[in-house]
Amino acid sequence: MPAPKLLLVEDDAPLAELLEYRFSAEGYAVRATANGDDALLYAAEDPPDLVILDWMIEGTSGIEVCRRLRRREETAHVPIIMLTARGAEDDRVRGLETGADDYLTKPFSPRELLARVAAVLRRVRPALAGETLSVGDMTLDPVAFRVERGGAPLHLGPTEYRLLKYLMEHPKRVFSRAQLLEAAWDNADEISERTVDVHIRRLRQAIEVAGRDDPIRTVRSAGYALEPVR
Amino acid sequence: MPAPKLLLVEDDAPLAELLEYRFSAEGYAVRATANGDDALLYAAEDPPDLVILDWMIEGTSGIEVCRRLRRREETAHVPIIMLTARGAEDDRVRGLETGADDYLTKPFSPRELLARVAAVLRRVRPALAGETLSVGDMTLDPVAFRVERGGAPLHLGPTEYRLLKYLMEHPKRVFSRAQLLEAAWDNADEISERTVDVHIRRLRQAIEVAGRDDPIRTVRSAGYALEPVR
DNA sequence: GCGCCGCTGTCTTGCGCGTGTCATCAATCC
DNA sequence: GGATTGATGACACGCGCAAGACAGCGGCGC
Numbered sequence: 001m002p003a004p005k006l007l008l009v010e011d012d013a014p015l016a017e018l019l020e021y022r023f024s025a026e027g028y029a030v031r032a033t034a035n036g037d038d039a040l041l042y043a044a045e046d047p048p049d050l051v052i053l054d055w056m057i058e059g060t061s062g063i064e065v066c067r068r069l070r071r072r073e074e075t076a077h078v079p080i081i082m083l084t085a086r087g088a089e090d091d092r093v094r095g096l097e098t099g100a101d102d103y104l105t106k107p108f109s110p111r112e113l114l115a116r117v118a119a120v121l122r123r124v125r126p127a128l129a130g131e132t133l134s135v136g137d138m139t140l141d142p143v144a145f146r147v148e149r150g151g152a153p154l155h156l157g158p159t160e161y162r163l164l165k166y167l168m169e170h171p172k173r174v175f176s177r178a179q180l181l182e183a184a185w186d187n188a189d190e191i192s193e194r195t196v197d198v199h200i201r202r203l204r205q206a207i208e209v210a211g212r213d214d215p216i217r218t219v220r221s222a223g224y225a226l227e228p229v230r
Numbered sequence: 231m232p233a234p235k236l237l238l239v240e241d242d243a244p245l246a247e248l249l250e251y252r253f254s255a256e257g258y259a260v261r262a263t264a265n266g267d268d269a270l271l272y273a274a275e276d277p278p279d280l281v282i283l284d285w286m287i288e289g290t291s292g293i294e295v296c297r298r299l300r301r302r303e304e305t306a307h308v309p310i311i312m313l314t315a316r317g318a319e320d321d322r323v324r325g326l327e328t329g330a331d332d333y334l335t336k337p338f339s340p341r342e343l344l345a346r347v348a349a350v351l352r353r354v355r356p357a358l359a360g361e362t363l364s365v366g367d368m369t370l371d372p373v374a375f376r377v378e379r380g381g382a383p384l385h386l387g388p389t390e391y392r393l394l395k396y397l398m399e400h401p402k403r404v405f406s407r408a409q410l411l412e413a414a415w416d417n418a419d420e421i422s423e424r425t426v427d428v429h430i431r432r433l434r435q436a437i438e439v440a441g442r443d444d445p446i447r448t449v450r451s452a453g454y455a456l457e458p459v460r
Numbered sequence: 461g462c463g464c465c466g467c468t469g470t471c472t473t474g475c476g477c478g479t480g481t482c483a484t485c486a487a488t489c490c
Numbered sequence: 491g492g493a494t495t496g497a498t499g500a501c502a503c504g505c506g507c508a509a510g511a512c513a514g515c516g517g518c519g520c
Binding site for chain 1: 495496497
């Protein structure tokens with residue numbers, strides 16, 4: 001999962017520094033500027049995943065930056081969170097109408113901004129916000145029914161998919177065949193436990209990639225577990 | 231354009247009544263309740279397009295309602311706007327972390343709530359706000375009922391149109407036949423799920439263009455999804 | 461009213477892939 | 491070495507989807 005790229009546009013230096021620090025610590029890739037024109041430049045050359053934009057900044061005004069970002073094809077759908085010092089409702093409504101996705105009124109707590117950013121990203125790019133399962137070099141998107149290993153898409157049958165999903169939900173944990181049957185089949189009681197072996201084998205060869213270890217660990221007389229592999 | 235369905239959960243009776251009136255006047259289909267358990271019931275039997283949720287309500291608490299909505303497959307992606315008491319930052323952060331999409335602090339003006347609802351809907355389901363949808367090389371204009379692929383107009387039947395519109399609102403996401411029936415038919419319960427297959431086929435041949443891939447992906451034993459194709 | 465045509469839902473057929481079981485071989489344990 | 495447990499390959503069955511056909515229905519023009 002790549003670090004979400006943030007563009008922070010804030011001309012209050014101490015606040016900007018604080019936010020940059022906090023967001024970096026949370027695993028975001030932050031690019032900061034105090035200037036509206038620079039912001040447009042940065043956004044054009046490397047579109048970020050989200051923009052945090054102060055309403056009152058040097059150079060081009062916040063609302064104008066917002067409008068121009070929306071006008072450009074590459075940045076039209078980048079979510080924008082506005083920071084405003086004014087509590088005036090008119091400004092907030094106008095901000096939303098201009099195309100901001102969200103706003104926060106100063107003063108605010110960094111913690112709340114963090115939560116907001118996470119919420120917006122979760123909505124816009126689910127893959128960035130943990131709606132996808134990720135274990136080692138593998139990712140599974142339960143919404144799109146997509147599985148990848150090292151970026152390359154894999155093809156699994158329905159049963160292998162359910163099996164892998166369950167294993168990825170509890171990595172490193174060992175499950176008995178009975179537990180796996182219960183989890184990935186809906187008529188578990190009618191099915192032989194040996195069948196699990198077969199599907200584990202099919203899963204193994206479906207996720208097989210040259211030069212990489214088998215992430216599925218066999219535990220003799222106990223069951224199977226999924227280990228993170230990089 | 232169908233009226234967006236709102237579920238309003240608010241136990242302050244005068245406020246609830248006011249909001250119900252205002253939103254109805256704006257063309258929304260509003261269902262209101264003061265009770266968290268009823269809200270879950272309503273949401274289960276007929277998933278709304280958006281939920282307005284007071285944090286402090288009778289019965290199951292707001293945060294719990296939010297969590298349960300997120301847990302259910304059918305309502306996991308319904309946007310939620312929560313209403314909190316002034317200054318309760320903890321509630322706001324927890325709400326956003328639980329999966330609320332937005333919040334408003336009491337007291338607020340109905341006008342601002344209207345703007346927020348419109349903003350969230352525009353973001354989540356642009357078609358409800360009359361914006362043209364765009365996925366890969368296809369565009370759909372919900373106002374003009376026009377569909378194009380690579381600039382060339384397509385001819386779809388009514389059912390194919392509704393089906394495609396729903397798929398384009400959530401690209402890459404896999405929908406079960408039941409979900410598609412629910413979304414594109416108005417008497418979904420009287421209709422065989424196999425019928426979806428047939429309309430998917432008709433949709434496929436309607437959007438077929440020589441030299442371009444089929445954007446509709448079949449996911450065995452799960453459903454269908456629309457993939458962006460250029 | 462009559463006939464035409466487009467849309468829709470269901471059914472049938474055909475095919476391919478996924479699935480469960482078994483027999484056999486390999487590995488591990490005691 | 492014998493016994494137990496897992497891995498592998500083969501195979502037959504059936505489920506799930508695609509495609510074609512068709513009848514019912516409603517709108518529309520004449």
